Amino acid sequence: MTTTRRTLAATATVASAALLLAACATGGGTTTPSGSSATSDEPVTLTWWHNGVAGDNGQNPLGDLWQELADDYTAAHPNVTIKIEQIQNEDLQRTRIPTALQSGDAPDIFQQWGGGELAAQVDAGYLMDLSSVLSSDIDRLGGAVAPWQYQGSTYGVPFRFGVEGIWYRKSLFEQAGITSEPTTMDELNAAVDKLKAAGITPIAVGAGDKWPAAHWWYNFALRSCSKDVMQASGTTFDFTDPCWVDAGKQLEDFIGTQPFQDNFTATAAQQGATSSAGLVATGQAAMELMGDWNIFVFEGFAADDAAKEELRADLGWFPMPATTGGKGDPTAALGGGDGFSCYKDAPKECADFLSFLVSDEAQKRFAEKVGGLPVAPAATSAVTNENLQELAAVASNAGYVQLWLDTTFGMNVGGAMNDGIVAIFAGTGDAQGVIDLMTAAAATQ
């Protein structure tokens, strides 16, 4: 949950001039939305809340793209007016949307992060079932829609989806004499030793923000637990399978090899040069486990375009190494994204507009202009960054993609899980403690 929230803020803050130019070249053409047969000619107003706000540098590529797409849509459908409100991400997710849903006066289209939060909104009867109206789009987008589905129905569609893996500095690997990307935990441990011997901090983790530390545990759980156990857990909240404790044990062992920077529990993930991303971007640490957005966070530390290019060329990415043993699918990956839902009382044009937003054409523009990872397979060709291309390939070749576990379990159990995992990092908790906290939290809902 927290991870995905930061994604677009990070994307928005780092706008590359080149991408903007490219978008200008392609943005002028007219687009015909799909599924326009569903609309009537009655005047309709759609309200739309999203998190594309201007970044520190005043640029807002995502917000600009949404505005352009809305303009294109209303040009093709003169009876539709779209009223956009750009809202800062945490405000939007934590305050504005819940309050609006409670009041019964919710926006027609709003940002949707999927998983447990979506399930809670569906249970409360707030969301429009898009399964049949958008069936062709859902098929076209593929498996990435899963986090926006609940009990066999689809309640939202994603426009961005990415998996996570380990970002690293090629130059530091070279300096330490590491010749190939680690594919197993043993190789990762060997790389850690080599980096330490070369006097380089092997891995940076922003445990002060909790979720970046928790992602290590998610990955161990993904390798340790079978697909069935993993996928059932999001609805049953049954954590009795020993694989869950095993994930924590593996994490304890890994922390025992001291792969992380000093004082990692006091380290933030993204703010400042002493944050985990800052350590990697400034070359003080070699690796960081993070999602696709991290490239934009790294680039935010570059002083100018030349430094940005240099950093981009020096960044490598590889998927989480395989662990030994465990019932998990070794090719499974963890990921997450951003999407939109329609409010239950929204006019039927809402679904049609959503269909337009995730059309191949709009998705291409998203990739070109914002630099994000699109969901539509036909739009992946518009991704130019090598690392993001690799990341997209891993996602499409994955046995299955599991949504971030905190988002899957929702705020309550997910938050308890993250607290328990951080306690392992801080040395005050253990593998069983995580499961106890999660079980207790599940019993309260």
Added chain:
Amino acid sequence: MTTVTAPAREEGPAVDATSAAGTRPTPTGNTTRQRKDTARKWAEIGLFVGPALALFLTFVVYPVASAARYSLFKWNGVQQFSEATFIGLENYARALFGGTDPATQAAFRTAYSEPFWTALGHNFAIIGLSMAVQLPLALLVALTLNRRFPGRAIARTIIFAPYVLSEVIAGIMWLIILDPNGIATRMAGAAGITMPAGGWLESQTWGFWVVFFVVTWKYLGLAIILFLAGLSGVPQELQEAASIDGASWWQVQWRINVPLIGPTIRIWAFLSIIGSIQLFDMVWVLNKGGTTGQYSTIASFMMQVGYFRNDVGFGSAIAVIMFLISLVIALAYMAVMLRGDSNSAGKAR
């Protein structure tokens, strides 16, 4: 108004003269005037108290009542409140001793009750430490600054400055100072103190004390200013008379100044206790009570679980507990400690 009697009209008060001299053609009677005055009095009361009362009812009484209501329900804050399940006092039981259900009691005790008592313990530790550390320190500084010396105004300003700073700004400043790679580490290193493992704030043993230090830095200025104001009210003659009788500076302070600013000290202690129970902003800015809650307070725990984990019913129960603790302490303190002060103030008047 039509039943005005003649004598009453004749007895019209002096005010009538002015009104008669004015534009009003028929002087009004006494009863009417009284009635009118009463109506006017109430209109004035309504006008002046009304807005404040409306605000108080809307933003204090209503939220308190709502929290009390929510605290009796199992509610995730997402569903409509009408869908929430009524569970009586179970949220309170969960916070205090892990709930009444034997099946989940042990799990809830570890997950909810222990962090709750830890947080509450931090609040009371801060109350105790405020009295034991901040009070003597503030008194000492106030007594020193009460003497005349060059640069006294500047010294007073500097000491009061932290209190004027916003909590968020001060908190972020301390976050930067206390960063493991920050200036605190270097300065402590120069003084021969090595940083505790994990960092100043994240260390399980140091975290709380570092936060207490920051809180003291932040709020000591208020105590000093209050004490200085109290000291300025102590008659100069008393101190001079004592000096003439051969009392040392310390004796003057201890036997004259401190007892005479007793009411001020007691008021400060009251504010400090209530503030310590509700302590939130600084702790929250300093990484939300700590990554593992090593310096959580009851308010930060409430926010963490009630708001960020969508456990709104439980969070409301914590809020109500916090409210009740503050209320009981406030009433007891006023009854026991401050009663003497208001009595003696009344006598003096």
